[in-house]
Amino acid sequence: MLVVGPNGAGKTNLLEALHVGTQGFSPRTRSDAQLIRFGEGGARVALGGHRDEAPLSVEVVLRAGAGKQARLNGIALRSAEQLRSDLATLVFTPDRLAVVKGGPAVRRAYVDRALGRLFPARTELPGEYAAAVGQRNAALRRVGLGVSSREALEPWTARTAALGAALAQARSKALALLEPEVAVIGEALRLPGLRLEYRGEALSAQALDDRLDRDLERGATGLGPHLDDVGVLAGGRDLRLYGSQGEQRLAVLALLLGEAAAIADRTGGPPLLLFDDVLSELDPERRRALASLLAGRGQALVTATDASFLPVAPDLLLTVQPGEVTRG
Numbered sequence: 001m002l003v004v005g006p007n008g009a010g011k012t013n014l015l016e017a018l019h020v021g022t023q024g025f026s027p028r029t030r031s032d033a034q035l036i037r038f039g040e041g042g043a044r045v046a047l048g049g050h051r052d053e054a055p056l057s058v059e060v061v062l063r064a065g066a067g068k069q070a071r072l073n074g075i076a077l078r079s080a081e082q083l084r085s086d087l088a089t090l091v092f093t094p095d096r097l098a099v100v101k102g103g104p105a106v107r108r109a110y111v112d113r114a115l116g117r118l119f120p121a122r123t124e125l126p127g128e129y130a131a132a133v134g135q136r137n138a139a140l141r142r143v144g145l146g147v148s149s150r151e152a153l154e155p156w157t158a159r160t161a162a163l164g165a166a167l168a169q170a171r172s173k174a175l176a177l178l179e180p181e182v183a184v185i186g187e188a189l190r191l192p193g194l195r196l197e198y199r200g201e202a203l204s205a206q207a208l209d210d211r212l213d214r215d216l217e218r219g220a221t222g223l224g225p226h227l228d229d230v231g232v233l234a235g236g237r238d239l240r241l242y243g244s245q246g247e248q249r250l251a252v253l254a255l256l257l258g259e260a261a262a263i264a265d266r267t268g269g270p271p272l273l274l275f276d277d278v279l280s281e282l283d284p285e286r287r288r289a290l291a292s293l294l295a296g297r298g299q300a301l302v303t304a305t306d307a308s309f310l311p312v313a314p315d316l317l318l319t320v321q322p323g324e325v326t327r328g
């Protein structure tokens with residue numbers, strides 16, 4: 001589906017509404033107040049569709065100053081974010097380039113979200129590990145201040161090591177699932193030899209004990225998956241350091257489409273794909289490659305300021321004008 005309209009017409013708005021309506025939150029901002037039209041007291045996204053043969057309806061309601069509410073097939077959910085465990089949506093916006101270009105924290109967050117989507121039972125693991133590190137750091141500082149003994153650290157060290165080892169393993173497992181799919185898509189997008197490499201030292205209680213003096217000095221845990229990284233390489237080159245803008249964009253697209261394929265394999269249904277402003281920066285051959293990759297992969301919405309950016313005829317063309325979306 002191609003969504004066209006001039007700058008400022010509301011294309012990104014439409015994609016954002018679909019994200020809010022299927023995932024319960026915006027990919028752009030944490031502040032729900034920004035999602036409500038200026039001067040209004042609330043906002044509502046209502047979507048209808050079907051999954052396999054069954055009809056599906058979602059409604060997300062936002063009210064200024066009062067949280068969100070979501071309903072799936074008429075049933076109220078505990079939180080709007082709970083939609084994520086039922087519906088998968090993957091989004092590309094120019095901000096997503098940070099997954100390749102940005103610092104390690106962006107990639108850690110990316111792989112942690114991906115592992116939640118691939119292994120729903122592990123969704124809480126990254127948060128549990130972060131909490132354990134926070135508790136251990138607080139305990140380290142108490143020892144540093146002399147108000148607590150080194151022995152008191154042991155349970156925190158054991159918990160950090162156990163959760164950290166589990167998290168590193170889950171991340172590696174997620175990357176092992178993603179990598180072959182990502183490589184195939186990279187090839188199709190003319191970015192050959194695309195690889196993902198988990199970079200981190202093995203974590204154990206022993207390894208933490210071995211560096212206890214340093215950790216006490218800094219008051220922080222200096223080893224573990226909260227410091228690990230994921231290398232994104234093409235033909236042996238680290239794209240963060242040596243990729244062109246276009247190659248970095250292609251790598252992010254390959255990550256998204258690779259994850260979409262992995263999700264479809266595991267859940268039987270492809271996720272909704274939202275691609276904002278992706279075409280204008282790609283050369284014609286790669287635009288064509290992207291268009292043929294999207295065909296037959298479930299629903300995808302792609303925005304552009306002009307229909308000519310897509311080298312093939314879309315299944316559906318939507319034209320956006322301020323406050324209005326029309327077919328054709």
Ligand SMILES: Nc1ncnc2c1ncn2[C@@H]1O[C@H](COP(=O)(O)OP(=O)(O)OP(=O)(O)O)[C@@H](O)[C@H]1O
Binds near residue numbers: 007034037038
């Ligand atoms: N909360 C809001 N209430 C009303 N209008 C808003 C709100 N937030 C943003 N806007 C406006 O909505 C308009 C449409 O923005 P949008 O980002 O969807 O445009 P776009 O079609 O994606 O444009 P571009 O091609 O430049 O990316 C903008 O002028 C923006 O200022």
Ligand SMILES: [Mg+2]
Binds near residue numbers: 011012013276277
């Ligand atoms: Mg836009």
